[in-house]
Amino acid sequence: MAPSPCAVCQTNRALILRPKNHQKLCKPCFISVFEAEIHHTITTNNLFHRGERIAIGASGGKDSTVLASVLKTLNERYDYGVELILLSIDEGIKGYRDDSLETVKRNAKQYDMPLTILGYDELYGWTMDQVVEQVGKKGNCTYCGVFRRQALDRGAAKLGVRHVVTGHNADDVAETVLMNLLRGDLPRLSRTTSIVTSTPSIVPSSPETTSHTNIKRSKPLKYAYEKEIVLYAHHKNLDYFSTECLYSPEAFRGSARALIKNLERVRPSAILDVVRSGEDMAKLVPGGNESCGNGCGGHATIVEEEEGGCGSSNGRTSGGEMASMEKQLTQTEVAAEEGLEVEITTAGTKPPNPPDSDAIPLVSGKKGKKLKGPPHGARKQPAKQTMGQCARCGYLSSQEICKACVLLEGLNKNRPKNSIEVSYDNPEESAPTVNSHEIKCTIVTQISEVEKTKGLIYNS
Amino acid sequence: MPGKHVPQDAAAAGQLCRRCRTSEASLVVRTEPLCRDCFIRYVSTKAVKRMESFRVRHSTPDQTRKLLLPMSFGVSSVTLLHILDYQLKNQTAKTGRTGFQLLVVHIDTSAVEKNAPDPSFMSKLQARFKDHSYATVPLKDVFETPSSYSNDQNIEVDPTPTSDQLSTFLATLPSATALADVLSTLRTRLLVAYARQHGCEAILWGDSTTRLAEKTLSETAKGRGFALPWSIxxxxxxxxxxxxxxxxxxxKKELTSHANFVNPPLTEVVYAPEPTGPVSTSSKTTTIDDLMKAYFESVEENYPSIxxxxxxxxxKLDAAKFEEGDERCSLCGMPVPDGKFGIHGWGGDQHDVQGVSPGEQTEALCYGCTRSVPKGTTLPS
Incomplete structure (x- = not known):
């Protein structure tokens, strides 16, 4: 059989079968088609504007490495006039980040971009390894995802950057669409399909610093297939670190991921088709982008902030997350059938946290939500979600306290006793009261610092 | 029923029925052990509750409401017929008349599909469930019925028999997924046309929860998310x-148990093709529908509530707004917002980069249909 010529230039021998549409291309044409498509995505969506400083969320993996490389190429070729910098988050997973951060450092040199690395321990007082030690491997992706989302925004704010680009590709978006259908989360389905997520309406709380609540996020690789990203990295000889997160993905994401891979095998366009469906369905979500939070109307939301897991793992499933949701749904069904829910909501229970109260108790899980929510029988439209700021850290949140602070409180509650003893050791710190929410997050850091000092004392 | 063989669910063994508290449970339904009779009542109550608007009191004696029941001979549509047959008998016994009439319609695809059921199943059903109207319509009729929502008004008279046209058209489809997709689109279209022709007020689809979940994900995967509310x-x-x-x-599993429990079992009149074994993901014959079917069969096993x-x-998704005059897909008939036909002209399409202009699409097809029917294929009119 004669070798087929490239479908684009018609002269070179075709060496690449494009995963997206099975077009036969030569290497230079594949590279230029791939870059042209990203350029197309950037220009048609007006992602960038001249003079903008843009932080690339860099993990050292294939997606963010390709993103950095392509953006550098395109910025020079088409003169976008943007300033690109690298921002890395160190989740504190031993053996996972050590090597990938080295890759990012090399990338910084190769692409001549400044690099900032921020650790979870600096931001939250907890490394992921410590979190896993505490909560186990099930559900830790929730922590990682919630922490990371804020981490990039906080890091960007620190650098005075208002736009963060991430390496989310078409496979990731398609996976998220299916995952959110599986776990019944329409609001998030609609949010995660948009190429830009930003919250320009939120005014910075303190004038002297850039607030991390108005950072723009975009995904220039939203329509790029994972397989093509790998091919591009391969043919451009890009230096990336290929490893998967050591902790297994949640069942829903793993399940969705496996489905996406199978769909791609049966029909290559399916990934793009799911993305398209996701975009179209986002327009059909009642109440626009916002809806009620977890537990209402019988469909459950597992995590509050976007993009729960990290999506960088394969289809291993633990099933724990599915089982717990199954249990929750079954209970809701039983309750609904027996009319229990209505009784609870009409019982005239006082909201657990009246607005005048200083103390902001945690409303975790669906029980608290139920109490506040309107009676189930009467609800037609999902309750409108109002975006506000977390009372503790100021991060954008639909709840009074953002998910990260909720998770942190859970973690810190179970911290070994000695962290409580800290306040005894330092009476001049006037015992961090539960009421001083604004400094809660920084206290965590302080405590861990004091712990370090204590450790030194003990060692000496 | 002593001495009678009743299929037994191991999980229910030795437990008392949670509802009647007298008989021994035959199976566990969503954590509740139920006996045979209570289970049958459970199934039919769930279905009849959904038929609220077709009760006798909502109809007038001089005008009977006609409803079309699409019949595939699968367990779901046969079960629906069984339940509605029973409901109608009850209505007659109680009030002397019925709230509606059933028109049972089977679309015969045996000319174009290998595994299609033998249309002779119809006579078995007719013998068991009398008092309803039955019809078998060959799929090729889809191109003979003046489609009420087709765009092309200038239909030329073609001398080729439509059955040949249909097979030629289907043979050009690029994959098993495309074929399955087009067949189901055509089937729906023909049923709708038939219902309109015969003055039916609504179509009663037999889809189970499981089937609707499959459809949700497979329509999404086929790029038909925009039309999802209209299909579920x-x-x-x-x-x-x-x-x-x-x-x-x-x-689905509840319907299967139910079909075995009723007396005589519905399985006698259900068409059950030989199971083809586990779904292979590499096979050329595997379709997106097959994948989703296998997926939800496994999820249903342990996580029915999911x-x-x-x-x-x-x-909960709102249906898209549309008006009578809106442009529609000439295959599935769904409204296409702003006439944006085909797979071009959205964020995920970069074809203009490669010099293919969006105007090249010869047929006015929606995104999903364009994926199944390649460019340049002429639809039989």
Whole structure:
């Protein structure tokens, strides 16, 4: 059989079968088609504007490495006039980040971009390894995802950057669409399909610093297939670190991921088709982008902030997350059938946290939500979600306290006793009261610092 | 029923029925052990509850409401017929008349599909469930019926028999997924046309919860997310005939158990093709529908509420707004917003980069249909 010529230039021998549409291309044409498509995505969506400083969320993996490389190429070729910098988050997973951060450092040199690395321990007082030690491997992706989302925004704010680009590709978006259908989360389905997520309406709380609540996020690789990203990295000889997160993905994401891979095998366009469906369905979500939070109307939301897991793992499933949701749904069904829910909501229970109260108790899980929510029988439209700021850290949140602070409180509650003893050791710190929410997050850091000092004392 | 063989669920063994508290439970339904009779009542109550608007009191004696029941001879549509047959008998016994009449329609695809059921199943059904109208319509009629929502008004008279046209058209489809997709689109279109022709007020689809969940994900995977509410929700559709899914609260496995429990078993009149073994993901014959079917069969096993939640969630989507004059897909008939036909002209399409202009699409097809019917294929008119 004669070798087929490239479908684009018609002269070179075709060496690449494009995963997206099975077009036969030569290497230079594949590279230029791939870059042209990203350029197309950037220009048609007006992602960038001249003079903008843009932080690339860099993990050292294939997606963010390709993103950095392509953006550098395109910025020079088409003169976008943007300033690109690298921002890395160190989740504190031993053996996972050590090597990938080295890759990012090399990338910084190769692409001549400044690099900032921020650790979870600096931001939250907890490394992921410590979190896993505490909560186990099930559900830790929730922590990682919630922490990371804020981490990039906080890091960007620190650098005075208002736009963060991430390496989310078409496979990731398609996976998220299916995952959110599986776990019944329409609001998030609609949010995660948009190429830009930003919250320009939120005014910075303190004038002297850039607030991390108005950072723009975009995904220039939203329509790029994972397989093509790998091919591009391969043919451009890009230096990336290929490893998967050591902790297994949640069942829903793993399940969705496996489905996406199978769909791609049966029909290559399916990934793009799911993305398209996701975009179209986002327009059909009642109440626009916002809806009620977890537990209402019988469909459950597992995590509050976007993009729960990290999506960088394969289809291993633990099933724990599915089982717990199954249990929750079954209970809701039983309750609904027996009319229990209505009784609870009409019982005239006082909201657990009246607005005048200083103390902001945690409303975790669906029980608290139920109490506040309107009676189930009467609800037609999902309750409108109002975006506000977390009372503790100021991060954008639909709840009074953002998910990260909720998770942190859970973690810190179970911290070994000695962290409580800290306040005894330092009476001049006037015992961090539960009421001083604004400094809660920084206290965590302080405590861990004091712990370090204590450790030194003990060692000496 | 002593001495009678009743299929037994091991999980229910030795437990008392949670509802009647007298008989021994025969199976466990969503954590509740039930006996045979209570289970049958459970199934039919769930379905009849969904038929609320077709009760006798909502009809007038001089005008009977006609409803079309699409019949595939699968367990779901046969079960629906069984339940409605029983409901109608009850209505007659209680009030002397019925709230509606059933028109049972089977679309015969045996000319173009290998595994299609033998249309002779119809006579078995007719013998068992009398008092209803039955019809078998060959799929090729889809191109003979003046389609009420087709765009092309200037239909030329073609001397070729439509059955040949149909097979030629189907043979050009690029994959098993495309074929399955087009066949189901054509089937729906023909049923809708038939319902309109015969003055039916609504179509009663037999889809179970599980089937609706499969559909939710497979329509999404086929790029038909924009039309999802019209294929899974109760209510009006762009075709002008409302859809109803009376079995939407019942799982596929529950319908299968039910078919075995009723006396005589429904399995006698159900067409059950030989199971083809586990779904292979590499096979050329595997379709997106097959993948989703296998997926939800496994989810249903351990997480039935998650299956139900998928459907409940997707049903909450608002249907897109459309008007009579809006442009429509010439294959599936769904409204295409702003006439944006084909796979071009959205964020995920970069074809203009490669010099293919969006105007090249010869047929006015929606995104999903364009994926199944390649460019340049002429639809039989």
């Amino acid at each position: 929700a109760d209510g009006q559709t762009p075709a002008g005939i409302p859809s109803n899914y009376p079995l939407r609260d019942l799982l 299956v139900a939640n998928v459907v409940r969630t997707a049903t």
